[in-house]
Amino acid sequence: MQLPIYLDYSATTPCDPRVAEKMAECLTLEGNFGNPASRSHTFGWKADEEIDKARQYVADLVNANPKEIVWTSGATESDNLAIKGAAHFYKTRGNHLITCKTEHKAVLDSMRQLEREGFEVTYLDPEANGLIDIEKIKAAIRPETTLISIMHVNNEIGVIQDIAAIGELARANKIIFHVDAAQSAGKVDIDLSTLKVDLMSFSAHKIYGPKGIGALYVRRKPRIRIEAQMHGGGHERGMRSGTLATHQIVGMGEAFRIAKAEMHEDNARIVKLRDRLYDGVKDMEEVYLNGDLEQRVSGNMNISFNFVEGESLIMALKDLAVSSGSACTSSSLEPSYVLRAIGRNDELAHSSIRFTFGRYSTMEEVEFVISVMHEKVKKLRDLSPLWDMFKAGIDLDSVQWAAH
């Protein structure tokens, strides 16, 4: 077993070696380096062929038509293009948008920008388990609502939203439905031939592809229109200009091809690792699971270890590459807005650790993690005045703290 152990697969994944190999074939003079938009010679044609294959692989994973796939630089760009693009295109129809407080910043900040432009946005509160009550969406819909944007799998707490039900609701109300699927593609089954999803964002590097490439699914039947955010050579049917990055796209295609072939096998193995971790730590005192346990992606475990602060815990876990909802690990010094939105208090948000597993995680690693967690949490609690107070039966909420 090699240290440190990588447990941050939701942040990014290593490229699968099969992906890296395919990408390397598209770079040098001997390789497939041509501009896929070059129509006048074989270099361009060959590159274009590989792009077509990759587009097919991406479409196949989610049961879409390859003509519905638009290449972007990643899920952030896809979210921006989908939300601003649709809101702008349909602004004569209405100016109201609906999303949820636990969305990725790429969605929330796009919404904020639209608010500055005069749109109105409803930010829904999720339930305590992280899931959205569809009745709340229903209640938020207005005649002028044009777009609903709800992520499929949450990046922090791994909960899976019921996009099938939300899609039905949106379609019945003639509202465009965008889904950020950066954390779900290749992990949760997605069938766009039955789901009433109009726009869907994908990323390559969350499923063993390269960073810097993603895609936006734009439905053709019924046809969804978006206003381009990037102007230039009219690539991607005018929706996203810019020379296609052949090696990146080929890498994403290969990653999606592998995901389709292997995701069920991967999931069955990964879910055992996750459940073993939870079983190994859940009996410790003052441990809280964040997010629903059932409606949850296979590789995510997010746990708060009360009375220890997240960043110091991460320092103690120097052999583990994990992330925390603690303020101290963010540049903003705010605790995780996702954990706050599901009603966790600041202390629990500060004390949270996200473990995310993937294709190369092993049970040996999980057993090591469990023993390290027991040892380090105890060490930090011995150092924690809050733990002393808790043990002495003092209600921390009754203490007058001097906020700073």
Place this chain on the structure above:
Amino acid sequence: MAYSDKVIDHYENPRNVGVLDAEDKNVGTGMVGAPACGDVMRLQIKVNDDGVIEDAKFKTYGCGSAIASSSLLTEWVKGKTLDEAQQIKNTELAEELALPPVKVHCSVLAEDAIKAAVEDIKSKQG
């Protein structure tokens, strides 16, 4: 976050962790910070009859720099008079530990903790 070796040393081998009897009139307790902000420090000092700090203990809930700031502080205050201890500046702690700008507030908290502990003793001893 890339920490200095000194922060890591104090974090991994914190000095003077513990609790003194808060009821003792020679013991001053300073508890500062708030759980909601991600750091709470409890610093305790014990003075001898000459008004010199002969022992100091701390417990801290917080990030690595908060733990290191309070650990270093307990080393510094020992052997100082109360007035000397009150003169310790957060900038000195931050400099010694080479805290990055975003973590300077941890040293401010440590300065607040020693001030609060000294105030506590002074009020007890009238």
